[in-house]
Amino acid sequence: MTQVVVVGSGAAGLTAAVAAAQAGAEVTVVERAPVLGGTTALSGGLAWMPANRLMATEGVGDSPNEARRYLQALRLGDVDDDLVDYFADQAPVVADWLESATGLSWQTVPYPDYHPELPGGKPGHRPLEPQPREVRPELEQRIRTAPNVTAPITYRELATGIIDWDEVADRSRHGVITMGRSMIASLTEAAEAAGAAILAGTEVDGLAQSGGTVNGVRIGSDVLSGRVILASGGFERDPSLVQAFLRGPMTGPVGAPGMDGTALRLALAAGAELGNMAEAWWxxxxxxxxxxxxxxxxxxxxxxxxxxxxxxxxxxxxxxxxxxxxxxxxxxxxxxxxxxxxxxxxxxxxxxxxxxxxxxxxxxxxxxxxxxxxxxxxxxxxxxxxxxxxxxxxxxxxxxxxxxxxxxxxxxxxxxxxxxxxxxxxxxxxxxxxxxxxxxxxxxxxxxxxxxxxLGTKGGPRTDIHGQVRHLGGGLIEGLYAVGNAAASPLGAAYPGAGGTIGPMLVAAHAAGHAAAS
Missing domain, CATH: 3.90.700.10 (Succinate dehydrogenase/fumarate reductase flavoprotein, catalytic domain)
Structure with a gap:
């Protein structure tokens, strides 16, 4: 049985874990923090997924070609056209897969694209949000709390201003969570139901390599064997990396602690080619x-x-x-x-x-x-x-x-x-x-x-459409994958709409999980 090690437990890491485990791999998720979810747990949990099937019910037409037109209109900076095209094609597919493969259920949010007047832009409903869900107390305790979210309100309620406060109070009484924490709960349950093991409070010290192939991670004096998917976020919490790479001053990182470039350093040690290092989700x-x-x-x-x-x-x-x-x-x-x-x-x-x-x-x-x-x-x-x-x-x-x-x-x-x-x-x-x-x-x-x-940095190792890391000297690094903010964003300077961070990382993680498992 193929072994896969996922480093990080945000939306990207857990999605990759679900995909790899359901494809038959023996999966272990390693999370440095004692709680799961990373920056996703602090977020609204929105995923910008163009051409999703729920848009039609809201009277908004869309297609992968229109999404591609819009993303091309935003083309600025270090853009990977192959990955952009892959995302536009696969976004609706992965949105449907997440509902069928996990306990996650989507609802659309009437948030306009960030540049709706550009060709292919839309006035709303490309962003998807996890619906509220009740969780077991023991699972909720494993997910990072969000100090910026003090009540179980959905993003759709905030966006529309239509909030039933009695319902919100009822959610609180019954252990219902929303936004990014709801996404993490669904992905955690699905990963473990598929057989993945999750090790929280565990730090990766390095990659295990043999003959240029990555075959595991080092944890202290031990080696956890398997193909490795880096999903531990960016480097916005490391002042030296921020000063070295980002294009200007950045003194207010919004994401979770721990985003100190762990994945970047691991990838560099393996000879990874880097991309989009000067950009972030500002x-x-x-x-x-x-x-x-x-x-x-x-x-x-x-x-x-x-x-x-x-x-x-x-x-x-x-x-x-x-x-x-x-x-x-x-x-x-x-x-x-x-x-x-x-x-x-x-x-x-x-x-x-x-x-x-x-x-x-x-x-x-x-x-x-x-x-x-x-x-x-x-x-x-x-x-x-x-x-x-x-x-x-x-x-x-x-x-x-x-x-x-x-x-x-x-x-x-x-x-x-x-x-x-x-x-x-x-x-x-x-x-x-x-x-x-x-x-x-x-x-x-x-x-x-x-x-x-x-919200996070955009730079990291370049990857192909399967999430496999490219080598600085050409070709691919066998056994090493990267997704989410641990990888180079294909979008360059663009931020297409609400959920523009999470949407592309879900698509990339789905691809990387399947590729690593095969």
């Missing part, structure tokens, strides 16, 4: 003092808060620099813009500025609208005082807000195009006079520091 992030995860700083993705009326983002000069309502990947990239005159990254220190009407109506990270002001929320009675508090130029801030208020009154933003995209309006406030534009004019005024962050 985002603006907020850091709340005292919030930690596994003893490390916990950084929160800033998503809809930027798109609400009566708010704007400014850089360290007090200048507006981006369409605040755009998807978080593009906003995160904008925070890395280099100013050659000042020889600095002015938006590496950025601020979300808003007024009392915003504070009264909206939440911000863990801060609810009816919570008292907290110390990480900077407040002042005038814009001049606020500028002094956050140490930016008061005249620049006043000019930026005056211009923004003028645009908000007109209902259009020719400076940055805020509100012109279907996506912008979707993530805004549909109940407001304009879903994303509104004046910042009611004192007192507030500011929150935003960091350039990422």
């Amino acid at each position: 985002c603006p992030a907020v850091t709340v003092p005292g919030e930690t995860i596994d003893g490390e700083n916990f950084h929160r993705l800033v998503l809809t808060e930027r798109a609400r009326p009566s708010s704007l983002m400014v850089d360290s000069r007090g200048r507006r620099f981006v369409n605040e309502a755009r998807n978080y990947n593009d906003v995160g990239r904008a925070m890395q813009a280099f100013d050659p005159t000042g020889f600095r990254y002015p938006a590496a220190t950025a601020w979300l500025v808003f007024d009392t009407s915003y504070r009264r109506r909206y939440h911000l990270g863990p801060l609810r609208r009816d919570d008292p002001d907290t110390r990480w929320l900077h407040r002042a009675d005038s814009l001049a005082e606020l500028a002094a508090v956050i140490d930016i130029d008061g005249d620049e801030l006043a000019a930026s807000i005056a211009r923004f208020n003028q645009l908000a009154a007109s209902g259009d933003d020719p400076d940055f195009g805020r509100g012109r995209s279907i996506y912008d309006r979707f993530v805004g406030d549909p109940s407001a006079p304009h879903p994303t534009l509104g004046p910042v004019d009611e004192p007192p005024f507030y500011a929150v520091r935003l960091h350039p962050g990422c």
Whole structure:
């Protein structure tokens, strides 16, 4: 019987384990953390799966060819066309396989693509979400908790704003979990039902090799034999690797601890060819003092808060620099813009500025609208005082807000195009006079520091369509596979839509699991 070792227990690792075990391999999953799920468990669990069968029920037509057109329209940077084409073709197949092979059941989310106006873009329902599911207490205890998700709400409920709080309370009473944790529960159960063993709290020290072939992993003085699938995430939590490879400043990694480049180092030791090393799944992030995860700083993705009326983002000069309502990947990239005159990254220190009407109506990270002001929320009675508090130029801030208020009154933003995209309006406030534009004019005024962050890095060993790692000297490395953020993303700089991280990794993991098992 073929033996397969999977390093990592996020969506990619567990999907590969299910595929390999159901194909007849003897599978062992090795997870360094004492709990399962990695960054997937902290996420919304969305998977961007174009041409999925549920889109038709929502009245949205799609096909692999349209998905391919859209991905080609986003083509920028280090793109692997073979892998992009394979993903477009296989996404609906793998989405159906996951439902038949695991306890996972999908529902669509009406989230528009991040660039829906481009050829092949869609106004919604390409993202799929695991439906809520009840889990045994012993299984739930094995899955990483998500400090950013305090109630078992689905992403579809958040996206539509239709939430039955009595049902949410009932879910809590009955051990029902949602989002990324629901995905991890289904994949864990399926992997173990197919015979896979899962070793949590176990660290891989190196690869076992013979004659250029990878034939296992070293754990202390022991060797766990088998073909190896690297699925332990990226390197965003390792400052030295971040400095060496990423294209600009990144101080707010949002994912789980442990993403310190373990897979990258293992692949390098085997002679892997690398790709897409300068890119990540970028985002603006907020850091709340005292919030930690596994003893490390916990950084929160800033998503809809930027798109609400009566708010704007400014850089360290007090200048507006981006369409605040755009998807978080593009906003995160904008925070890395280099100013050659000042020889600095002015938006590496950025601020979300808003007024009392915003504070009264909206939440911000863990801060609810009816919570008292907290110390990480900077407040002042005038814009001049606020500028002094956050140490930016008061005249620049006043000019930026005056211009923004003028645009908000007109209902259009020719400076940055805020509100012109279907996506912008979707993530805004549909109940407001304009879903994303509104004046910042009611004192007192507030500011929150935003960091350039990422959900995970995109760089790693290049692979073929079966997930097998390419050798720097040509050809493939026998016995070694890589998936998810442990591998080079084929998408280059693109982030096609909500779930654009998990969707491609599910397809790649399905292929790698089957290939390793054969």
